[in-house]
Amino acid sequence: MEIPLKTLESGFSLPVYGLGTWQMGGRGEADHSNDEAEIAAIKAAIGHGITHLDTAESYGAGHSEELIGEAIKGYDRSGLFIASKVSAWNQGYDDLLRSCEASLKRLGTDYLDLYMPHRYPEPGIDITDTMRALDRLVDEGAVRNMGFCNLTVNRFEEAQKHTNNKLVCNQLEYSLQFREAERRGIIEYCQKNDVMIVAWGPLGKGTMEQGSILQEMAEKYGKTPYQIALNWLITQQNVVTIPKTTQVAHLEENLGALGWELSPEDLARLTKDFPGQQTVSARVPLDYAADVPA
Ligand SMILES: NC(=O)c1ccc[n+]([C@@H]2O[C@H](COP(=O)([O-])OP(=O)(O)OC[C@H]3O[C@@H](n4cnc5c(N)ncnc54)[C@H](OP(=O)(O)O)[C@@H]3O)[C@@H](O)[C@H]2O)c1
Numbered sequence: 001m002e003i004p005l006k007t008l009e010s011g012f013s014l015p016v017y018g019l020g021t022w023q024m025g026g027r028g029e030a031d032h033s034n035d036e037a038e039i040a041a042i043k044a045a046i047g048h049g050i051t052h053l054d055t056a057e058s059y060g061a062g063h064s065e066e067l068i069g070e071a072i073k074g075y076d077r078s079g080l081f082i083a084s085k086v087s088a089w090n091q092g093y094d095d096l097l098r099s100c101e102a103s104l105k106r107l108g109t110d111y112l113d114l115y116m117p118h119r120y121p122e123p124g125i126d127i128t129d130t131m132r133a134l135d136r137l138v139d140e141g142a143v144r145n146m147g148f149c150n151l152t153v154n155r156f157e158e159a160q161k162h163t164n165n166k167l168v169c170n171q172l173e174y175s176l177q178f179r180e181a182e183r184r185g186i187i188e189y190c191q192k193n194d195v196m197i198v199a200w201g202p203l204g205k206g207t208m209e210q211g212s213i214l215q216e217m218a219e220k221y222g223k224t225p226y227q228i229a230l231n232w233l234i235t236q237q238n239v240v241t242i243p244k245t246t247q248v249a250h251l252e253e254n255l256g257a258l259g260w261e262l263s264p265e266d267l268a269r270l271t272k273d274f275p276g277q278q279t280v281s282a283r284v285p286l287d288y289a290a291d292v293p294a
Helices: 035-047 059-071 093-107 127-140 153-161 186-192 212-221 225-235 248-255 264-273
Strands: 005-007 013-015 052-054 081-086 114-117 146-149 167-173 196-200 239-241
Touching (some): 035 059, 035 248, 059 093, 081 093, 093 114, 093 127, 114 167, 127 146, 127 153, 146 153, 146 196, 153 167, 167 186, 186 196, 212 225, 212 264, 225 248
Parallel strands (some): 081 114, 167 196
Antiparallel strands (some): 005 013
């Protein structure tokens, strides 16, 4: 299917649905035991029209990137949008350049469509060096767009201050369940400043509470609870999402979130009444210690 695009005023665009790959190829260390199934899952996603593939140098210690590199062989590279991330400890000038080169090699490509620091640089690493290295990669054509992950408004503005290239996105944990980005004004800031929000963890890692209001809406619209949750997310202005799945049945279910609309009243009810809303991202804390206060 054709995945609809969201386009910013700057002209930067992303499909509303891309593929996340955290835990494909391992977690902190490389795990080769599921290579075949995971490569097949990435190919299945591309076969279903998905072009945005999201990975990071840290996923499976680089093995996630290798799996994508393997899966995209034979596809037209220009039809894909590959995003990767550099870890917080590799964001000094030389380290960042080295990290990008290694990611490109593992992915088997000579450019990234989007490159993002995975979080604000660790204490002791100067954000100006991080941004200078990203600028160089853009100048040399190795990176087409630069974004950032997991930034509060303060840190986003600080990072943006040190580059003339626009930071096109802030990749954040955001879902019906996790609302920290809303509570702290980050969503509104991105919407007002023409920044895409790439929502990670859109299904609460597959453990989102599916009862009560989601179930009620699912029955009303003839959809599944996760289709309702994903539809709510991508209806938000400037928000796109990147669920991870290695199962074709889940992929097809998730794609069923596209191409129809919840009524404004139901959107508002979901926003307000979804139970057990958590306002702090436990997995990647936005307030972690860095040189610029969160
Ligand atoms: N920038 C960052 O700091 C950051 C942090 C975390 C994640 N991310 C990115 O965002 C992506 C998405 O986040 P995530 O992987 O943490 O969480 P997620 O997409 O909310 O959840 C993924 C989990 O949900 C399951 N799942 C997917 N579709 C399902 C369905 N229809 N029914 C039941 N279970 C389903 C998957 O299992 P199956 O594979 O079995 O379907 C997987 O266990 C990541 O893969 C990664 O690329 C970025």
